[in-house]
Structure formats: C-alpha cells, structure tokens
Amino acid sequence: MKRSLISLALLPFLLTALRAQQTQSPLDELKRRIEEAARGKNTSNGLTNDKIVAGLKEALRVGTGNAVALTGKPDGFLKNAAIKILLPEKLRTAGKTLRMVGMGSQVDALEVGMNRAAEQAAPKAKQIFLNSLNRMTFTDARQIFTGGDTAATDYFKRTSSDELTTAFAPIVHRAMENVGVVRQYNQLMKNPMLSAVANDKSFNLDDYVVGKTMDGLFYMVGEEEKKIRKDPAAQVTPILKEVFGRMTGGGSQK
DSSP: OHHHHHHHHHHHHHHHHHHHHOOOOOOHHHHHHHHHHTOOOOTTTTTOHHHHHHHHHHHHHHHHHHHHHHHTTTTTTTTTTOOOOOOOOOHHOOOHHHTTTTOHHHHHHOOOOOOOOHHHHHGGGHHHHHHHTTTTHHHHHHHHHHHHHTTTHHHHHHHHHHHHHHHHHHHHHHHHTTTTTHHHHHHHTSSSGGGGTTTTTTTHHHHHHHHHHHHHHHHHHHHHHHHHHOOOOOSSHHHHHHHHHHHHOOOOOO
C-alpha cells in the first residue's frame, strides 16, 4: 500500500519529465553541442563541428526551399493573407473611391498583377539562399543557435537582401509588363482622384513590389525557421537523419 502511494506521489513528476523529453527540440541539443565546441570541448556521438554545422545548413536549406516553393507558385502570394501584396498605402483610400465609382475591376487587376509578379520572382531566391548558406561560418551558426526564433531569417536578410533586390528587380518589372500591371497602373494614374500619387516622383511601383516580394518571402522563411526550431528532425535527407537522429538517441535512421 505504501509503495503504491509513493508511486502515485511520483507520478506527476514522471509525467512532467516525460513531457519535457518529448517536447524538447533536437535543436536544443544541437545548440548545446555548438556551445561546447566553442569552449573547446569534444562533441559526442561521433559528430564533428563541421558535421553539426552541415546539419544546420541542411535544415535551413530545406526550410528556405519550402518557403520558396510556397511563394513561387500561382496564388503563392495572392491567396496567402499574411503576405498578399495590397495596393500601395497612398493608393488605398483612392482605391476605395474608385471601387465606388465602378472602377473596382481595374483596382483588382492591379492588385492581382502585383502578386503575380512576386510569384514569378520568388523562385530566383532559391539559389541565392543556397549561396548564402555556402558562406555560413561556424560563428554564424553559433549566432543562429543562440539567437531568437528568427535568427536564421535575420542572417538571410543580412547576407542576401542586396542580391535578392538585384535579382528580383528585372523579373518583377518584366512580369508586371507581361501581365499588364504597368499599363493598368498608368491608366489609373490618369484618373483625377489619383493626381496626388501621380505627381509624387518619389514613389516607384517596381520598387514597391520588389520590397513587398522580399517582405513576403522572408516572412515565409521565418515561419519555416520556427518549424525547424520546433521539429528540426523532419529528417528528409541523409545528413539530417545522421545529425538529428544521433542527437535524439535514435542513431542513424534508414
């Protein structure tokens, strides 16, 4: 009877420990090993520093690949409320007025066209992200591990934004011409209600769409990074199986 009471008393503690073990991300263990390596300690499970960093790079390769795939397809921007490109802020009030006077279809066409341009540009980011990963150092990896939930996304912003802007600009411009955005925009600008915007020489539609394309793409990269931090052992490639499998005690999985 006494043994049963003791067992019951310990049950909550056992359940808490079990839940902690189940919910702990393998990235936490990877972070610990990175910190140990930085202090000069040897890593266990036969994983070298290079292998650990390679595991992180592979996880981020998969994550950025997913983000590009989700955005660089029809409706990848348009049907995603979190990243859909809306009319420029300066046009929104006038856009409501235009809808009231029967020009809603033109306003909608402009909005759709901007999103289509972003969807056509997004695939170009895949190779740029891979280039950024190839340049990643052990120090970069450590900062990503010890940073916040979007530390890797911040790394990509820091190392890839200029290259992405250069790559996106001609694609966005060409796409907007092809789908009629430039024509639609110029036509709208002739409307007297938009004279203030039309006379604003500081506004550039290409720059606006390129900037919003990058915002949406980095948002999706951030969402994928959060998944990696919660469950980096998606283990869809051999190196992820090796690195994260060993760190969770499962060994190399087949």
